[in-house]
Each structure stands twice: as C-alpha cells, then as structure tokens.
Amino acid sequence: MISKNLISQIRLLHHKKHRDEQQFFIVEGVKSCIETLQSNFEVVHSFATNRLSETDINNSDIQFISEKEMERISCLSTAPEMLCIVKKPTCHLDDLDEEKPLLVLDAIRDPGNLGTIIRTADWFGFNQMLCSEDCVEFTNPKVIQATMGSFTRSKIVYAQLSDYLATQKKRTVYGLYMNGEPIQKQSFKPNDIIVVGSESHGISEAVAAHIHTKIEIPMFPHAGATPESLNAAMAAGIFMFCYRN
Secondary structure, eight states, X not given: OOOHHHHHHHHHTTSHHHHHHHTEEEEESHHHHHHHHTSSSOEEEEEEETTSOHHHHOOTTXXXXXXXXXXXXXXXXXXXXXXXXXXXXXXXXXXXXXXSOEEEEESOOOHHHHHHHHHHXXXXXXXXXXXXXXXXXXXXXXXXXXXXXXXXXXXXXXXXXHHHHTTOTTSOEEEXXXXXXXXXXXXXXXXXXXXXXXXXXXXXXXXHTTOSEEEEOOOOOXXXXXXOOOOHHHHHHHHHHHHTO
16 A cells, blocks of 8 residues: 555656656656666655566565556556656766767657657667757656656756857767758768757757758658658657668
C-alpha cells in the first residue's frame, strides 16, 4: 500500500512547476524503469503492480501496489505495470565532450519530437545534446515515455545556445535548413556540431549567426510534391544516419 500523502506528492510531479521545485521526475513502463534502475540515475521510489512478480524485476527495493493505486499516480491514460520516481540529474556545459559530435536543439517544444530525437540519437551513438532554454524539458513525462529508456544513456544540457556556440571556434557548426548544401555531399568530422530548429520557426537568428554551413535534406522530386518541411525528429534522424556513413 502507498500512503495518501505520497500519492499526492507524486501527482504533483505531473506538472513542470513541481518537477522543477522538487527536482524529481516520473518514469513509467517496465522497460524504461528497469533501464533507469540499472543506470547511474538516482531512483528514490519504485513501484510495480501485482501483474509483475518479484522474479520478473528482481529488485528488492520495488514496492508492490494495487492497480488502482498505480492509476492514481500514473500520467498515462492506461496505467503501467511499473513506475519510478527519479532524481533529476545535473548536467552543465563543462560536461560536454568537445571531441565528440554534438546535437544542438533550438526551441524543440513538442515532447514527442524531443523524446524521439533522444531515442534516435542513442541508436546512432550521439550521447550528448545541448538544448535551448525554451526547449521542452527532457523530464516531461511524454518525453521520457517517447525515449523508451534512451534518456538514461544521454547527456542533456540546457543553456543559452549562442553563448556556447561562440566559444566553439575550432569546430564546424552545421545547421539544417530547407535550402542549403546537400547533406550527402558533406565530409563530417568526429566532433562536428549540428543545429536542428523547430518545424514552425526554424533556427533562430541568434543561433544562425554561429552556423558555418547550411545543409539540407533534399526532397525526392515527385508529381504533386507539396510538403512544407520535414518533422524535426525525422530530420535529425536522417542527419545522424548520414553523419555515421
């Protein structure tokens, strides 16, 4: 059984204001929770329903609760079998490795997009990214859900982008645009920086001032082609594939 007070505290974490104040966030789903428990993240509470057995998860710190209780603390419309409360990590600009590629996200506000980018970056071995301060927080429950556990292997820093980029004089900064040099003709280096902007506004002027090369993902010509742009997560994924090939 879980106390009413703890239920109330967890429900507050559904909202950004309280996640910021308490510095905790929610992870839901068996796969994501197990990956979090096996990572360096600090898990302060872990819950599972009786649909799981102790042998399924093999962790003595997990508290078993009823499905009704899980429904009360979950952010999802269908309550998961497992849920964890996790301490928010602290990452700074100094934690970024300047010898590795860096994905820079400018005003990505859609949680599904950010979560998909984090998951795709994990697939392609991009384990660090820099987000503008107006990006959606990666601890948003919808972002965490979309990452499918990949957030546990990602170093995610929020900062003023133009200030950081101004210090990166020895690295090439690429920007994804609708009109630029074809991406497949680029020769990328091991520590390049790539900037991805939002679908609605693109890359901001302040960030654009630090971009050395504009690149584009060419549209395949076909009859009646009218798409305005690529989804930001899709564009980031195509870039990462090209970068690794």
